[in-house]
Amino acid sequence: MTDNDDLRALVRTIPDYPKPGIQFRDVSTLLLDGPAFRKTIDRMIALVDPASFDLIAGIEARGFIVSAAMSYALEKGKIMLRKPGKLPGKSVSIDYALEYGSDKIEMHVDAIQPGQRVLLVDDLIATGGTALAGVQLLRGQGAIVEQALFIVDLPDLGGAQKLAAAGVPPQALMAFAGD
Secondary structure: OOOOHHHHOOOEEEEOOOOOOOEEEEOHHHHOOHHHHHHHHHHHHHOOOHHHOOEEEEEOOHHHHHHHHHHHHHOOEEEEEEOOOOOOOOEEEEEEEEOOEEEEEEEEOOOOOOOOEEEEEEEEEOOOHHHHHHHHHHHHOOOEEEEEEEEEEOHHHOHHHHHHHOOOOEEEEEEOOOO
């Protein structure tokens, strides 16, 4: 048993979602278990040095849950990387490709000051499209993004390698082989 097998056992696999042949790794079952969710956040925090970043950026929607809990525990500000049209203030956006089509994320233009160090957080990394878009969006506003955290990595889909190649070595609590 590895350190996170207890949490891994709580991640549900939904076959053929959102299309045939995909094994969807659903962390909502992990989030339903309060003590396990707390362990997840504590273990993610243990992977980073809080002094190495100023803010935590969470990607909509499940990334908000993880990043908000980490922000609270570490007393760090939180940046929301949102789907289009959800932010009330002036925003900047980026279009990106993902495993099932294309999408866009945006953030408030005044969410960061140039030179601030940002930790990127989401529930899962698959092909890396959303995470890379988040890095590009943040860097485009002057952020220094050098680390990313995930609950789950799907290493066979290559997203972690793409992030590392972009200078953002990712860490995840667990990995699932295959798709």
